[in-house]
Amino acid sequence: MKMINNSKKPKPSLIIITIALVTFLILVPLFVINYSPVKLNKHLKLGNKYLNEENYDGAIASFEEAITVDPMCIDAYLGLVEAYQGKGDDNAAFEIAKKGFDITKDERIKDRLNQLKQKTKVVVTEETSLQPQIEPGKTFEIQV
Numbered sequence: 001m002k003m004i005n006n007s008k009k010p011k012p013s014l015i016i017i018t019i020a021l022v023t024f025l026i027l028v029p030l031f032v033i034n035y036s037p038v039k040l041n042k043h044l045k046l047g048n049k050y051l052n053e054e055n056y057d058g059a060i061a062s063f064e065e066a067i068t069v070d071p072m073c074i075d076a077y078l079g080l081v082e083a084y085q086g087k088g089d090d091n092a093a094f095e096i097a098k099k100g101f102d103i104t105k106d107e108r109i110k111d112r113l114n115q116l117k118q119k120t121k122v123v124v125t126e127e128t129s130l131q132p133q134i135e136p137g138k139t140f141e142i143q144v
Helices: 012-034 036-052 056-069 074-086 090-104 107-118
Strands: 119-123 139-143
Touching: 036 056, 036 074, 056 074, 074 090, 074 107, 090 107, 107 119
Parallel strands: none
Antiparallel strands: 119 139
16 A cells, blocks of 8 residues: 655755855844945044044044044044044144055144144253243143
C-alpha cells in the first residue's frame, strides 16, 4: 500500500527569499541610522544647540564628531571655532580655523581665520613700558 504524503515541503527558493527579506528589513534601518549625512546633521544640530546654551564643552565634542564624520564640513569647523571663542580660547579657535581652511579652502573659514589673526596676545614683561598697574606675567588682548 502506498502512503500519500499531503504535507508540502517549502521550496528552497521561498526560504532564500524569506531570509533575504528579513535580513533586508534588519539591515536597512541600521544603515539609515549610521548613514553619514544623518549622523553629520545630528552632530551639527546638537553642537548648535549647545552653543545656544553656552555649553561650549558639549559644542566642542559635537562639532569634533561632525568633523570625524565629514572632514570637509565647513559648518562644523565654524561651530568649533565659535565654541572655542566662547570658552575664551582664541588660540585653539585660531588653530581650528587654520586646520579647517587648510583642508577645505573655504572662504568663510578664511574670513574667520583673518579675524582671529587680528587678535594679538601681549605678554607684559618687566621691560614693557605700559601702564604701571599691569603686573608682569599677565596676558591681555588688544585689537590690532
